[in-house]
Amino acid sequence: MSTFTPARRGPGALARALAVAVAAVVVLTGCGGNASDSDSAEAKPGAAAAGFPVSIKHGHGTTTIKQKPKRVVAVSWMSLDVVAALGTVPVGVDKQWGGDKQGYTPWFRGTVEKLGGPLPETLNYGDAGEIDFEQILSLEPDLIVGLYSGISDVDYKRLSEIAPTLPYLKKPWDGGTWQEMTRTIGAALGETEKAESLVTDVQGQLASVASDHPEFKDTTFTYGVALTPGSTDLGLYVDYDARVRLLTEMGFKNTPSMKAIASTVKGTNWYGGISLEKLDSIEADIFVGWANGPDEVPYTLKDPLFTRWKPIAGKHYAFVQDPAMGMATSGPSVLSIPWAIERYVPMLVDAVSGKGNTGADK
Template identity: 75%
Template sequence: MSLSTAGPQAAPSPAPRRRGARARLAGLAFAAALVLSGCGGGTSDSGGAGADAGKGGTAAASTNFPVTIDHAHGTTRITAKPQRVVAVSWMSLDVVAALGTVPVGVDEQWGGDKEGYTPWFRDRVEKLGGTLPETLDYGDAGEIDFEQILSLEPDLILGLYSGISDVDYKRLSEIAPTVPYLKKPWDGGTWQDMTRTIGKALGENEKATSLVTDVEGRLADVAKENPEFKESTFAYGVALTPGSTELGLYMDYDPRVRLLTEMGFRNTPSMEKIAATVKGSNWYGGVSLEKLDTIEADVFVAWANAPGEIGHTLKDPLFTRWEPIEDKRYAFVRDPSLGMATSGPSVLSIPWALERYVPMLADAVAGKGVTGAGKTS
């Protein structure tokens, strides 16, 4: 038995390489929202159970239950504090751990170590004194192993950033209360929204609010300490690959774009031109390299799938005539962990990323042409 949760379709942005059959098909691109049909009105009740706090979870009872969460496939009712959580999506596992519970099953994280765990998640699990969770298995077409989830005996399944269909949601709900995406596939909302939603599901509303306030404060401090950010507009795109005739640029609702605005930057005023090229519910648009001069931006920030792509991009004769590139006001994120931390921001990954990301951005604004973590051209 298997469950299809294939990620966003290929886009003019870098898709991470699969780390074996267990890696998500969803790419760091976060590029195209998978259009799935049908939204049911099912309701799932908590299976309770699991006195075993297991792999780092808390066994303390909560008075915040039952709770109900409305989402794209209906309403989920959770009657007792979950202790065994499976995260069928990125970012959700960070929030669960930040709130004090170590999940029992998670997606292997692109940008993580050889075992599939990001440094900030691994560090949090160690601080909680828990055991690293089992990583979920996927088939060649992105099908999740349904029996594996069943064997983990979860009392909550989270898929806020996923493409869980209505049929799959109903099947998962037979195992445990399931919270899929709230409005549309592959859109978990802002990192703040995800934190509050998961906080509600775990009966940790106050802690979730505190985490959001703390991280928002850190981002506000970055903006205050770097006033030049507020004076700079930016465009966020992807490195070119051989044969590219256009530059992929992300929309203003993409997580990595929102993160930059939270640090004080202003998104390009040319967003309408980019939006005009967007098809369906994709999170990116394409601009012909011959028309790059029509895109206004003081700074260009991009993600590269491989170091060689950066070199190729900076040698393209059309791209290098674009003002921010000509003036060396650019920053390429090539470290996979930093790419994950800033493309899928969470209350755990943002603090980890800031000490690495902010210096790169400051150098880009200063015209030092950053081509990787801590390196300038």
């Protein structure tokens, strides 16, 4: 059975996994005619689009896009944001965790409305996460993009029969940094210069956050997930997770204490766990956490083992409760980062200053 499970890496997935048990290299090549990979020229960031065909290497091989795509299906997270930011309204997208009743995030909906295009059709999945290939076929795409996904060999072959498909770049559920994703999709759409401009702009916004808040510089942090009834371990995200990367781009420093936990992470997991009784071994100035509902933060802040941990005892914490904020910071993109900054920064200021921020109404 072919399954995709688009929500596989949602913040709640970590909590569920812990209840049961306790960056990518991008190669873009532009080629003409039937040129092989060996004689393809590498597409350099910032260079003008080399034209089509364009070949892009990824975890399942190489995909060649013969002409500029006009009908794009974007599966999973972030890819749809990049496609829209580059000026193309996708014809099909996944319903986004943290989105509105129709499944669209505010930053994606707003961008589509500015482009004047209709909102895309949302994709269907079976109970076990099976891809609805017939639906995708009916959308008549000329490109399928799912950089932040776990598209299997079987799914990739079937999707490629429908249209050129870009799955994850190196390993499942690791699409690279948001910068790499933007540049890769920019090459696929023939919008290399525009992609580089977007990257430069958003990097500038993040750099401004760091310069405007010198108190963030080298402040150590660890990013985890709120506790749930019965929790005996705290789930913590490792350094290559997108949530962690985003904080480092604002000037924060991932605590060196996470290295021991990261060394135990196997396969494609993006998190580790530590017993609440051993939390003192994690030295961090602040704790940033994600909560899967309004009841989890109060529960977490009443746990006697958790609250004696230094960053919590000193009220150096911030929790992300709002689903849209959770999505924006868990799957950062050139669209979601600007939307999130104005909401995220005040929460982080509270954490650094020892005011504590539960994320209520944020």
